[in-house]
Amino acid sequence: xxxxxxxxxxxxxxxxxxxxxxxxxxxxxxxxxxxxxxxxxxxxxxxxxxxxxxxxxxxxxxxxxxxxxxxxxxxxxxxxxxxxxxxxxxxxxxxxxxxxxxxxxxxxxxxxxxxxxxxxxxxxxxxxxxxxxxxxxxxxxxxxxxxxxxxxxxxxxxxxxxxxxxxxxxxxxxxxxxxxxxxxxxxxxxxxxxxxxxxxxxxxxxxxxxxxxxxxxxxxxxxxxxxxxxxxxxxxxxxxxxxxxxxxxxxxxxxxxxxxxxxxxxxxxxxxxxxxxxxxxxxxxxxxxxxxxxxxxxxxxxxxxxxxxxxxxxxxxxxxxxxxxxxxxxxxxxxxxxxxxxxxxxxxxxxxxxxxxxxxxxxxxxxxxxxxxxxxxxxxxxxxxxxxxxxxxxxxxxxxxxxxxxx
Amino acid sequence: xxxxxxxxxxxxxxxxxxxxxxxxxxxxxxxxxxxxxxxxxxxxxxxxxxxxxxxxxxxxxxxxxxxxxxxxxxxxxxxxxxxxxxxxxxxxxxxxxxxxxxxxxxxxxxxxxxxxxxxxxxxxxxxxxxxxxxxxxxxxxxxxxxxxxxxxxxxxxxxxxxxxxxxxxxxxxxxxxxxxxxxxxxxxxxxxxxxxxxxxxxxxxxxxxxxxxxxxxxxxxxxxxxxxxx
Numbered sequence: 001x002x003x004x005x006x007x008x009x010x011x012x013x014x015x016x017x018x019x020x021x022x023x024x025x026x027x028x029x030x031x032x033x034x035x036x037x038x039x040x041x042x043x044x045x046x047x048x049x050x051x052x053x054x055x056x057x058x059x060x061x062x063x064x065x066x067x068x069x070x071x072x073x074x075x076x077x078x079x080x081x082x083x084x085x086x087x088x089x090x091x092x093x094x095x096x097x098x099x100x101x102x103x104x105x106x107x108x109x110x111x112x113x114x115x116x117x118x119x120x121x122x123x124x125x126x127x128x129x130x131x132x133x134x135x136x137x138x139x140x141x142x143x144x145x146x147x148x149x150x151x152x153x154x155x156x157x158x159x160x161x162x163x164x165x166x167x168x169x170x171x172x173x174x175x176x177x178x179x180x181x182x183x184x185x186x187x188x189x190x191x192x193x194x195x196x197x198x199x200x201x202x203x204x205x206x207x208x209x210x211x212x213x214x215x216x217x218x219x220x221x222x223x224x225x226x227x228x229x230x231x232x233x234x235x236x237x238x239x240x241x242x243x244x245x246x247x248x249x250x251x252x253x254x255x256x257x258x259x260x261x262x263x264x265x266x267x268x269x270x271x272x273x274x275x276x277x278x279x280x281x282x283x284x285x286x287x288x289x290x291x292x293x294x295x296x297x298x299x300x301x302x303x304x305x306x307x308x309x310x311x312x313x314x315x316x317x318x319x320x321x322x323x324x325x326x327x328x329x330x331x332x333x334x335x336x337x338x339x340x341x342x343x344x345x346x347x348x349x350x351x352x353x354x355x356x357x358x359x360x361x362x363x364x365x366x367x368x369x370x371x372x373x374x375x376x377x378x379x380x381x382x383x384x385x386x387x388x389x390x391x392x393x394x395x396x397x398x399x400x401x402x403x404x405x406x407x
Numbered sequence: 408x409x410x411x412x413x414x415x416x417x418x419x420x421x422x423x424x425x426x427x428x429x430x431x432x433x434x435x436x437x438x439x440x441x442x443x444x445x446x447x448x449x450x451x452x453x454x455x456x457x458x459x460x461x462x463x464x465x466x467x468x469x470x471x472x473x474x475x476x477x478x479x480x481x482x483x484x485x486x487x488x489x490x491x492x493x494x495x496x497x498x499x500x501x502x503x504x505x506x507x508x509x510x511x512x513x514x515x516x517x518x519x520x521x522x523x524x525x526x527x528x529x530x531x532x533x534x535x536x537x538x539x540x541x542x543x544x545x546x547x548x549x550x551x552x553x554x555x556x557x558x559x560x561x562x563x564x565x566x567x568x569x570x571x572x573x574x575x576x577x578x579x580x581x582x583x584x585x586x587x588x589x590x591x592x593x594x595x596x597x598x599x600x601x602x603x604x605x606x607x608x609x610x611x612x613x614x615x616x617x618x619x620x621x622x623x624x625x626x627x628x629x630x631x632x633x634x635x636x637x
Contacts, residue, residue, distance in 0.1 A: 001520065001523055004520045004526075005520075008509075008517075008520075011508060011509060012508070015508045305504070306506050306508075308504075309504045309505070309506055310506075310517070310521070311465075311489065311492075312463070312465060312492060312498050312504070313492070313493060313498065313517065313518040313521065313565065313568075314489055314490070314492050314493020314494070314518060314521040314522060314569070315489060315493075315521045316485070316486045316489040316490070316521075317485055317486065317489070318486065319489075319521060399465045399466075400460050400465050400466050403465075403500075403504065
């Protein structure tokens with residue numbers, strides 16, 4: 001019997017094609033917005049998580065804050081060699097590495113680009129950096145202690161996918177801040193766009209060309225012993241740094257972060273953006289729902305006589321209610337299905353346009369089956385919720401009055 | 408002696424129009440025997456349609472009792488009234504009252520859908536009925552594609568869908584030319600004579616009275632005269 005009612009409701013929609021389509025547009029726009037924006041947001045989240053994923057969970061980073069530019073640079077009170085040594089001696093810390101990350105000018109042949117250079121620490125600390133960023137040579141070799149005037153390049157700088165017009169290979173000579181360096185290795189793609197765009201130099205070289213004082217560091221990375229509690233180590237380092245830099249609790253001019261904490265921070269920012277999107281989408285869906293209600297009220301008015309006829313040939317109030325209820329649910333569902341499809345298309349389309357324009361692999365759409373099913377079910381629900389009042393009104397019509405209604 | 412299938416006992420129907428109460432029926436008493444063909448006649452405003460709505464369970468009286476097949480329907484719940492309408496009564500209206508957006512066959516099957524008749528059974532029944540009213544060739548046509556006579560025949564077929572005991576015809580020929588009107592009336596008589604259906608017809612056309620066994624004359628909401636028909 002329900003199938004018969006569904007057929008009848010479908011017929012009702014088919015007979016009012018234009019109006020049904022116009023009503024659905026509200027839902028379609030809302031669901032398209034939800035699916036595409038959540039899809040892209042989710043994609044970004046996954047991509048960003050993967051950027052952090054390869055840093056590892058057993059490392060802490062310390063940066064000085066209060067300045068502008070990339071993390072740790074340009075601050076009033078930079079991290080020092082003394083800080084590095086003391087952090088290395090904190091209980092639970094296996095080894096600490098100090099690094100510099102600076103903006104530089106890179107020139108190959110006549111092609112000039114600006115990018116970031118990161119210094120490699122010496123000795124055991126070098127291994128932390130290599131392992132935490134998964135550095136493997138695609139061509140040539142990794143940098144080693146004492147490799148003065150030599151660099152290794154991230155996959156976006158050197159090799160086939162290079163941004164330079166002429167391919168930079170091992171043994172190419174490039175100019176960094178107008179000083180000549182020899183390329184000893186090109187790294188494999190790491191999956192982190194930041195790492196792939198880096199030029200790696202020896203610590204001393206970067207200090208020399210950028211005139212950075214010997215005792216200054218931008219970032220200190222500390223690797224934790226396997227069975228040490230990262231939370232406790234984090235607190236100990238914070239305590240130490242407060243003492244060293246002579247600041248009180250709550251007034252810290254530095255940050256100690258675990259990858260998880262950074263990730264949580266990024267996620268909370270992303271969530272704020274997503275929340276905003278949800279609110280916009282919710283408003284548009286609400287408007288769509290009111291559109292359904294409006295259409296259904298019109299439909300009830302228009303079909304008052306049909307309702308009277310159906311009642312006279314044996315339709316109960318509940319039957320009439322069901323017919324209109326199914327019809328509004330159908331409008332919602334069809335709008336939801338079309339909206340979900342166009343949302344998927346829009347998300348993947350936008351993501352590929354984004355990748356093309358920004359050249360970043362970070363932008364991709366991640367649409368789960370639950371998002372799709374959820375939005376279709378949601379729009380069905382929306383249709384039925386906004387269809388309830390018109391359906392009740394239809395069902396309560398007095399058959400005699402309804403029959404008297406002339407079309 | 409045949410038993411009464413329809414009995415109206417002191418039926419009052421009062422409508423409120425603004426501040427004034429209007430009595431459409433004022434203590435109407437009316438009986439129809441099983442298998443009878445009865446015409447209700449009277450000028451407009453006499454309460455004919457209200458009376459037929461009472462008999463058809465479309466409306467309930469303000470006061471009084473309405474018995475259909477021995478059952479008092481005056482105090483029944485809406486869903487029970489709908490059930491009775493669907494199973495025991497077939498309506499034929501002056502304006503045909505078909506649903507325009509579906510085919511002739513679907514108009515007929517719809518009445519059976521509401522009674523939960525299985526799909527193949529109701530399709531077969533609809534085809535039989537369309538055949539009976541000589542419209543087999545119009546089975547998939549919509550009412551808008553049909554003439555008035557054809558529409559009324561579809562309406563008659565629909566009224567017979569659930570094989571009801573009583574057919575209520577409210578000015579069945581009012582919108583038809585005399586030739587088509589006669590055809591419809593002959594068909595109603597055939598239903599009465601051959602299929603033993605009880606027929607209650609509302610009309611103000613004297614010439615149709617000859618089809619009825621009994622004529623009830625209604626005036627100002629009460630039956631003023633009963634007379635024999637043919």
